[in-house]
Amino acid sequence: xxxxxxxxxxxxxxxxxxxFEALAAQTMDKSEFEVVVGVMEYCxxxxxxxxxxxxxxxxxxxxxxxxxxxAFARSVALKQATGEVLVILDVDMVLPGNFxxxxxxxxxxxxxxxxxxxQMIDYSNNTENIESVEVLPFSYYxxxxxxxxxxxxxxxxxxxxxxHSIPWAFAWTALIALPRTILEENxxxxxxxFRGYGVEDLEWAYRISLTGTPLLLKEDVWGIHLPHxxxxxxxxxxxxxxYRYFLSKYPGYDVEIVSAFGDFQGNINYVEYKGxxxxxxxxxxxxxxxxxxxxKGVPTLVVGVIQDRNGCYVNDSSTPVFxxxxxxxxIPLAGISLPFEDQSAEECFILPETEGFSDKYRxxxxxxxxxxxxxxHKYGVR
Numbered sequence: 001x002x003x004x005x006x007x008x009x010x011x012x013x014x015x016x017x018x019x020f021e022a023l024a025a026q027t028m029d030k031s032e033f034e035v036v037v038g039v040m041e042y043c044x045x046x047x048x049x050x051x052x053x054x055x056x057x058x059x060x061x062x063x064x065x066x067x068x069x070x071a072f073a074r075s076v077a078l079k080q081a082t083g084e085v086l087v088i089l090d091v092d093m094v095l096p097g098n099f100x101x102x103x104x105x106x107x108x109x110x111x112x113x114x115x116x117x118x119q120m121i122d123y124s125n126n127t128e129n130i131e132s133v134e135v136l137p138f139s140y141y142x143x144x145x146x147x148x149x150x151x152x153x154x155x156x157x158x159x160x161x162x163x164h165s166i167p168w169a170f171a172w173t174a175l176i177a178l179p180r181t182i183l184e185e186n187x188x189x190x191x192x193x194f195r196g197y198g199v200e201d202l203e204w205a206y207r208i209s210l211t212g213t214p215l216l217l218k219e220d221v222w223g224i225h226l227p228h229x230x231x232x233x234x235x236x237x238x239x240x241x242x243y244r245y246f247l248s249k250y251p252g253y254d255v256e257i258v259s260a261f262g263d264f265q266g267n268i269n270y271v272e273y274k275g276x277x278x279x280x281x282x283x284x285x286x287x288x289x290x291x292x293x294x295x296k297g298v299p300t301l302v303v304g305v306i307q308d309r310n311g312c313y314v315n316d317s318s319t320p321v322f323x324x325x326x327x328x329x330x331i332p333l334a335g336i337s338l339p340f341e342d343q344s345a346e347e348c349f350i351l352p353e354t355e356g357f358s359d360k361y362r363x364x365x366x367x368x369x370x371x372x373x374x375x376x377h378k379y380g381v382r
Contacts, residue, residue: 004083196238
């Protein structure tokens with residue numbers, strides 16, 4: 001197999017039928033690609049849809065009757081893939097007829113070690129509720145795909161129109177491709193501890209970036225996003241929790257700013273943010289950090305600590321004296337986003353050095369400290 005298409009599925013029957021129709025219309029011979037679906041239910045209707053396409057595309061399904069978990073669904077499917085190239089595709093995407101041929105010939109036929117991110121056309125990025133959807137026939141999308149092919153090249157995806165300072169932050173798994181060897185050699189399966197909507201794809205892409213694999217936005221790789229019901233408020237709740245989990249795994253200024261601002265504003269503000277941190281730290285070998293430990297037996301956070309590369313404190317202001325220095329955890333964050341539960345600390349000290357931030361970052365630091373701590377001492381130690 002040249003390509004394995006990985007799809008997570010549960011209760012999206014009309015969407016997956018449309019997606020299968022687009023795959024059945026590919027110019028690549030059906031012997032050269034497979035569709036591997038991680039199915040989070042036992043559903044005879046789903047099996048019936050697979051039977052409709054059994055002579056048109058190679059479909060393999062891994063079926064488990066469990067609570068929806070998109071990371072688990074993708075991972076169980078990935079472990080069954082045999083293709084040279086993996087395409088992570090959501091069931092709410094339809095692809096143009098030459099998609100697989102174009103993707104393989106232009107981006108992977110010479111064994112390029114890269115992660116290709118494609119355009120998702122008509123995707124609103126979780127900005128509006130969708131309570132009901134009119135199911136349109138494939139002929140409608142077939143015509144739309146044909147019209148779009150004639151317009152190429154184009155940049156209709158909103159990610160193509162902002163700064164790309166943090167490449168992993170734009171790696172949305174509705175349409176991504178990479179060599180299977182990169183995934184298997186680095187065990188890059190999805191983290192199943194992410195629950196609900198969002199962030200599991202960004203954390204996965206972050207781990208891809210740690211391997212040195214470039215994540216590249218390619219305008220000639222694209223598909224149309226299908227409408228489906230959505231509750232933005234519910235999605236945002238799980239997204240916040242997932243960002244904190246991501247930040248707890250990989251604390252750093254890039255993850256911090258995306259956790260605080262989201263993928264778009266995080267990319268837009270990242271260079272400015274790093275510049276303000278560098279100015280406050282006043283030395284390229286210093287960094288800002290958050291300290292976590294006990295002070296007089298009380299769980300305490302200290303925000304705005306400047307440390308050198310040896311971990312020594314170099315602030316002009318004094319930091320609280322922790323009960324046991326060895327038990328103090330130093331986390332490389334400035335404080336605009338913190339990986340802690342609400343009110344999980346008794347006290348939090350915000351050091352005067354944070355005054356060096358512009359208003360938008362200072363206000364976020366105070367807000368986060370108030371969220372995670374029962375008592376906040378602003379700009380000083382008692």
